[in-house]
Amino acid sequence: MNRVRSTITILLFMAILFSLSFVSWFKSETLYSDSERRGLQRFPELTVETLFSGSFTSSFETYTQDQFPLRDVFRKIKAMGAFNLFQKQDNNDIVIDDDAIYKLEYPLNESMLDHAADRFESIYNTYLKDTDVHVYFSIVPDKNYYADDSAGLLKLDYNHLFEHMKENTPFMTYLDITSMLTIDDFYRTDTHWRQEKITDVADYLLKEMNTESDLKTTEVTLNLPFYGVYHGQSALNIEPDSISYLMSESFEQCEVISYSTGTAKPIEIYNMSKASGKDAYELFLNGAEALIEITNPNAKTDKELILFRDSFGSSLAPLLIDGYAKITLVDIRYMQSSMLGDFIEFDQQDVLFMYSTLLLNSSLVLK
Amino acid sequence: MLFSSLPFLYYFLPVTLILYGLVPKKGKNFILLITSLFFYGWGEPKTILLMILSITVGYFVGIKIEQNLGTKVAKRWLIVSVIFNLGMLGLFKYADFFISNLNLIPFVSLPLLKLALPIGISFYTFQIMSYTIDVYRGDVSAQKNFISLAAYISLFPQLIAGPIVRYKDVDEQLTHRTHSSEKMALGIRRFVMGLAKKVLIANQLGELTELFLASKDQSVVYAWMYAIAFMLHIYFDFSGYSDMAIGLGKFFGFDLLENFNYPYISKSITEFWRRWHISLGTWFKDYVYIPLGGNRVSKSRHFINILVVWFLTGFWHGASWNFIVWGLYFAVILMIEKNVLLNGLNRCKVINHVYVLILVSISFVIFNATDLSAAVVTLKTMFGLDGASLYSAETAYMISNYGFVLILAALGATPLPKTIFKKLNQNAMMQKFFDVSEPVLLGLCFLMITAYLVDGSFNPFLYFRF
Numbered sequence: 113m114n115r116v117r118s119t120i121t122i123l124l125f126m127a128i129l130f131s132l133s134f135v136s137w138f139k140s141e142t143l144y145s146d147s148e149r150r151g152l153q154r155f156p157e158l159t160v161e162t163l164f165s166g167s168f169t170s171s172f173e174t175y176t177q178d179q180f181p182l183r184d185v186f187r188k189i190k191a192m193g194a195f196n197l198f199q200k201q202d203n204n205d206i207v208i209d210d211d212a213i214y215k216l217e218y219p220l221n222e223s224m225l226d227h228a229a230d231r232f233e234s235i236y237n238t239y240l241k242d243t244d245v246h247v248y249f250s251i252v253p254d255k256n257y258y259a260d261d262s263a264g265l266l267k268l269d270y271n272h273l274f275e276h277m278k279e280n281t282p283f284m285t286y287l288d289i290t291s292m293l294t295i296d297d298f299y300r301t302d303t304h305w306r307q308e309k310i311t312d313v314a315d316y317l318l319k320e321m322n323t324e325s326d327l328k329t330t331e332v333t334l335n336l337p338f339y340g341v342y343h344g345q346s347a348l349n350i351e352p353d354s355i356s357y358l359m360s361e362s363f364e365q366c367e368v369i370s371y372s373t374g375t376a377k378p379i380e381i382y383n384m385s386k387a388s389g390k391d392a393y394e395l396f397l398n399g400a401e402a403l404i405e406i407t408n409p410n411a412k413t414d415k416e417l418i419l420f421r422d423s424f425g426s427s428l429a430p431l432l433i434d435g436y437a438k439i440t441l442v443d444i445r446y447m448q449s450s451m452l453g454d455f456i457e458f459d460q461q462d463v464l465f466m467y468s469t470l471l472l473n474s475s476l477v478l479k
Numbered sequence: 480m481l482f483s484s485l486p487f488l489y490y491f492l493p494v495t496l497i498l499y500g501l502v503p504k505k506g507k508n509f510i511l512l513i514t515s516l517f518f519y520g521w522g523e524p525k526t527i528l529l530m531i532l533s534i535t536v537g538y539f540v541g542i543k544i545e546q547n548l549g550t551k552v553a554k555r556w557l558i559v560s561v562i563f564n565l566g567m568l569g570l571f572k573y574a575d576f577f578i579s580n581l582n583l584i585p586f587v588s589l590p591l592l593k594l595a596l597p598i599g600i601s602f603y604t605f606q607i608m609s610y611t612i613d614v615y616r617g618d619v620s621a622q623k624n625f626i627s628l629a630a631y632i633s634l635f636p637q638l639i640a641g642p643i644v645r646y647k648d649v650d651e652q653l654t655h656r657t658h659s660s661e662k663m664a665l666g667i668r669r670f671v672m673g674l675a676k677k678v679l680i681a682n683q684l685g686e687l688t689e690l691f692l693a694s695k696d697q698s699v700v701y702a703w704m705y706a707i708a709f710m711l712h713i714y715f716d717f718s719g720y721s722d723m724a725i726g727l728g729k730f731f732g733f734d735l736l737e738n739f740n741y742p743y744i745s746k747s748i749t750e751f752w753r754r755w756h757i758s759l760g761t762w763f764k765d766y767v768y769i770p771l772g773g774n775r776v777s778k779s780r781h782f783i784n785i786l787v788v789w790f791l792t793g794f795w796h797g798a799s800w801n802f803i804v805w806g807l808y809f810a811v812i813l814m815i816e817k818n819v820l821l822n823g824l825n826r827c828k829v830i831n832h833v834y835v836l837i838l839v840s841i842s843f844v845i846f847n848a849t850d851l852s853a854a855v856v857t858l859k860t861m862f863g864l865d866g867a868s869l870y871s872a873e874t875a876y877m878i879s880n881y882g883f884v885l886i887l888a889a890l891g892a893t894p895l896p897k898t899i900f901k902k903l904n905q906n907a908m909m910q911k912f913f914d915v916s917e918p919v920l921l922g923l924c925f926l927m928i929t930a931y932l933v934d935g936s937f938n939p940f941l942y943f944r945f
Contacts, residue, residue, distance in 0.1 A: 114910075118664035120918040125667045128925055133493040136485075169486075169521055176485035180933045189930035197927075198683065199883035201876065204934070219695060219873075266876035347934070 135181040142179060147187075147344030149390055152178035187347035201264050206346045209263035212300040213342035213350060214256055218266045220273055221473050228475035229280035232465055235420070235449050236283050244460045245418075248321060249284035251277060252305070252424045252468040255298035257290070273469060284465060287320050289313050299353045302340020303470065304393050307427035308356045314431035321462045323435035324412040329358035338392045355392050357382055357427075362434055365410050371403040371455060372446065379404070381430050396426035402446035403455055406430075411437040416461040418442060422471045436462075445477045480521040482723045483677045485932050491518060499731060508630040508653065511731060515635040519599070526597040529567070534629045536563050537607040538622070541614045545621035553615055560611035564604040571596055576798035599639035601795060603632055605762055610646035612766055619647045627653045636727035640720045642738040642758035645765075649733060656732035666729025671921045671928070673722025676715045678928045680888050682935065684712035687881045688847070698867055701874040702860040706840040708881065709847050711888040714743065717756070743892045746831040747824045748812045748838060759795070763788050786810050796846070801854055805845045812838060 113121070144151055156162065156171035163169075180186060194203035201207060205216040232249070240247055251274060259265050278286050297309035308331045318325045337352035363381050370379045379398045386394040397404055406429065416438040419425055422445065429441055440456060471477070480487050495514045502510050520527040540560040547553040575591045582588055610628070613619045622628040631653055637644050691697065691705035721738035728735040742754035752760055771784045786807065793806020816824070824831040841858065848854035859865040890896065903909045 113661055113664050113668070114914065115661075117914045117917060118661045120915060121664040121667050121921060122660060124918045124922040125671070125925065128922055129488070130493055132929070133489045136489050164524055166522060173484060173486055176489065177933055180485060180489075180929075183933055186926075186930040186933040189927060190934040193679075193927050193930065198679075198887070200683075201880040264876070264879060266873060 132181060136176070136179070139179070139181055142183075145178075145183070145344075146390060147184055147339075147347065149341065149344060154179075184347065188349075191347040203347075204345065206342060207263060207265055208346060208348065208350070209259070209265075211351055212259075212263075212295075213340070213346050214259055214263060214265055215303070215342055215345070216266055217254060217256055217268055217470055217473060220268045222276065224473050224475045225273065225276050226280065228467065228472045228478055229277060231444065231449065231475070231478045232281055232420075233283065235444075235452070238449075239452060239456075239458045240463060241283075243458050245458055245463050246321065246461075247284045248287050248317075248462065248464045249277075249281050250287040250289055250317065250464065250466045251472065252466065253290050253293065254303065254468055254470045255295060255305075257469070258293060258295040258298070260295070268469065268473065270469065273472065277472065281465075285320075287317060287464075289316060292316060299338065299340045299355075299393075301343040301346075301350060301353050302338070302393060303342065304340075305424060305427065306356065307396065307431070308358055310428060311358070311431060314428060317464070318432060318435045321417070321435075321464070323415055323417075323462070325432070325435035326412065327360055327362060327431060327434035329360045329431075331356050332359050334387055334392070336388055336392065340393070341391065355387070355395075357395065358431065360430075360434075362408065362410060363430065365408065366433060367407045368397070369405045369407075370398065370401050371405070372401045381406070393423070393427075397429060397441065399423075399426070400443070400446060401441070402443050404429075404441040406433055406439045406441070408433045408437055408439075411435065413437065416440070418456060418458070418461050418463045420444065420463070420465045420467075422467050424468050425466055428466070444479050445471075448479045480518050482720065482727070483674055483682075483928075483932065485929075486521075487518075488929070488932070491521075496730065507731070508624075508626050511635070512626055512630045512633060515630070515633040515638060518635040519633060519638055522598065523595065526595075529597055529600075530603060530633060531629075533564065533567060533603065533607055534632050535625075536560070537610060537632065538625050538628050540611050541621040541628070542623070544611060544614045548615075548617060557611055557615045561608060564608050568600060568604050570594065571600055573794075573798045602640065602643055603638060605643050606632055606646070609643070609762065609766065613645065613647050619650050622646075622650075622653070634728075634733070636724040636731070636733070637735060640717070640724070642721055642724060642735055643762050644735055644758070645762070648736055652733050658732045662729045662732065666726045668726070668917075668921060669722050669729065670726030671925050673719045673724075673726055674928050675924050676719030676722060676891070678931045678935075680884065680891065681712050681715035681719055682931070683881065683884045684708045684715065684888060687877060687884075688712055690877065694873060696871045696873040697860050698871040698874045699860060699863045699869045701871065701877060702857060702867070703840075704874070704877060704881075704885075705857070706844050706861060707889075708885060710743075710836075710840045710843050711885065711892060713843060713846075714739070714892055715888060741892065741894050743836065743839070744832070744894065745835050747816055747821055748809060748835060749816050749821060751835055751839060752809070752813070759792070763792055767791060782814055785814055789813070799850065801845050801848050801851050804851060804854075805842055808842055808845065 141154055142152055143154070153171060153174040155175055156168050158168055162171075177183075191203045191206075194200040195208070202216055207214045207216060236247065253270060256265050256267055257270050259267075274288075274290075292313050293305065293310070298305050311329070314327075315325070333354055333356040336355070338355040339352045343350060343352065359382075366381060368379050368381055370377045379401075381397060382395050383398045384395060386392065386399060391399065394400070400423070412434055414437045415435070417432060417436045418440045419429060419432075420442050421429070422443065425441060425443075429439055433439060440461075442452065442456070480491060482488075491514070495510070498510050498514065499507060516527055516530075519530060537560065540556050540563075543556040544553045544560075547556065570592075571594050575593065578589045578591055610619075610622075610631075614621050622631070631644070631646060631649060634644070687708045688705055691701060691708075694701070718739040725735045725737070736758060738756060738758050740754040740757065742751050745751035745754055768784060768788045771787060772780060773784065774781050776784065789806040789810035790803060791806070792809075793802045793804070796802045796805070824834065841861075844857050844861070845851075845854045848857065856865070860867045863869070904913055
């Protein structure tokens with residue numbers, strides 16, 4: 113190696129090494145990553161115990177990754193390297209096709225399906241078996257189900273998933289909504305469906321549950337970009353989505369109470385303060401809530417619905433309200449199903465278990 | 480601590496470079512010793528004591544051997560050294576293997592020791608043995624300076640995954656080594672290339688092999704893809720680590736010996752083992768094979784010598800039957816080659832390469848299996864003997880996802896890129912272009928590696944378990 117090349121090599125390498133090192137050592141800690149929607153590792157506690165147990169060193173390695181200067185820029189460089197240099201189909205399981213972002217959900221985990229079915233059966237046997245309730249079950253396919261083959265996704269065996277769940281929940285009437293959705297009914301940058309696109313799903317469910325409804329809605333589109341959960345994970349510059357919600361005069365009379373903290377707390381059907389927050393989809397029924405009651409004094413019937421649901425249910429529930437005097441939304445990810453009896457008296461209601469394939473395939477979170 | 484980690488690159492390395500640069504020549508080995516002990520103790524601080532004990536025993540035994548050179552006393556001290564080091568290996572690496580095999584005998588039920596394997600113990604015990612043996616043979620003088628000997632054994636660039644540096648190769652460099660900007664630049668180039676091999680290529684191939692092993696949809700094509708990916712993964716992982724070690728050695732003035740020389744272009748298994756993990760092969764040749772008589776003995780004794788060396792080579796890699804089978808597999812092939820195949824192979828172009836690649840890929844399936852039965856399962860899938868489908872949707876996805884990396888890795892495992900670079904570099908115009916573009920490309924490569932480390936959680940290192 114000649115002198116010129118040696119000198120430039122040393123200068124450049126040392127410049128990168130020492131500049132990034134010094135910034136790493138002296139920069140203040142970042143507590144939260146907006147793009148990844150998670151808290152970042154802070155400098156770990158250094159004690160004799162943490163040092164000798166190895167927990168300090170492993171936490172320190174995570175700390176160096178999480179607190180690295182220009183972290184988001186480096187994540188972007190990596191994503192570009194994976195897709196453009198190494199011609200990868202996915203980067204950290206994120207697949208991008210024509211400005212739409214997907215996350216690989218693979219393989220099918222039968223034990224998780226069994227766990228979900230067990231949880232449902234346990235709830236059925238404990239609370240529903242000896243009552244006059246009508247129990248329904250519906251599965252929301254994730255958007256990978258509708259992705260075009262050109263996206264090059266490795267897909268779950270969805271038919272097997274649906275059949276397996278149906279076979280293991282014979283105590284429920286299955287409502288198939290797969291044919292009512294298309295890829296356009298989902299956000300490009302997020303996992304969820306668009307509320308304004310699922311009115312046909314709501315109508316179908318109401319009809320199958322023998323309920324009348326005549327909900328009149330108007331679409332309102334927020335003048336804010338919606339960066340879905342996959343947007344941050346992709347680390348790339350992809351056009352954000354827009355987010356809309358459906359307004360109705362019926363909603364104005366509704367009373368919405370959350371019992372998530374153990375005490376009754378009034379909330380809104382649409383929490384507009386969440387619209388400009390970290391996850392705009394949380395505007396629907398305030399995001400993650402363990403137990404919500406929506407009472408509609410102007411409902412077409414005096415029927416009640418208990419909706420066991422995940423986050424897909426947050427945007428769907430308002431569209432069902434015209435058919436029920438009361439809808440109780442239960443999220444057993446955030447509350448023990450053994451506590452349901454303290455809050456709900458199961459009698460003659462309609463009960464709908466509605467879960468996405470994503471949750472069923474990793475159902476350990478169901479309590 | 481891994482070289483391919485942010486704590487090493489952006490904390491340990493710059494601090495070590497500053498300290499090393501600041502101290503006068505006399506204190507440089509001391510700095511290397513202190514930083515090496517810190518490097519070693521990072522993950523498991525308790526094991527530092529074990530290594531210091533090994534170094535201390537090696538130091539005193541070396542002096543005792545030299546004081547009694549040519550007498551039976553020297554031999555006794557050498558035996559002490561060998562027993563101590565093999566005893567350490569036996570206790571920490573092999574005890575549970577022997578116990579679990581003894582427990583297979585009816586009515587025997589001994590408790591397992593469950594001792595944690597100290598990182599790099601297989602490498603540094605071999606280095607200490609090479610030192611005491613070389614002193615005994617009179618090839619080198621005993622090192623009187625404890626710091627220098629300790630710095631040699633604990634030298635962090637080669638401490639945990641080699642190359643196995645023999646004392647006689649660095650004896651002179653411990654006291655009189657040169658530092659130059661050219662050496663430093665060469666070290667940077669080698670280090671960054673090694674990092675790239677590890678972080679950009681090996682880790683991705685490692686992901687593919689892990690996905691295959693976890694898959695419930697293994698097809699024949701997928702199994703072969705796994706075998707090829709693992710073959711390339713272990714090469715890029717281990718040779719990348721050796722490149723980093725050699726490069727880092729140059730940072731501190733050391734010229735460490737090469738450990739790999741494009742093994743996958745070999746035309747026979749005999750040649751493959753001259754190009755793969757050269758420092759281990761040389762160690763066994765110098766300290767086991769030659770003392771046993773090498774090939775200057777009867778044919779039957781020669782076969783036994785080969786079997787012994789390859790049994791030990793396999794066993795060195797791990798306390799498990801699949802490593803022993805892996806070693807003996809090569810022993811059998813080498814014996815067949817020496818007696819029947821070698822001349823023929825040298826004449827059959829292309830076929831000899833295919834022969835080597837297939838045999839080596841099969842060997843690494845055995846090597847990477849958790850046990851022998853797991854190896855048999857994968858081999859059956861590769862040859863369509865377990866009813867697996869030829870192809871599947873998962874296979875198609877893996878090909879489209881990792882195909883390009885596999886092609887890059889396959890090309891990178893040959894001397895082609897280096898040859899092209901060398902040829903272009905002979906042209907005066909190109910040379911000027913490379914004067915600027917090569918450092919810039921290295922810098923960009925280093926940034927890309929950093930990006931992969933910032934956003935990556937899959938970063939194992941295969942030879943850590945040895």
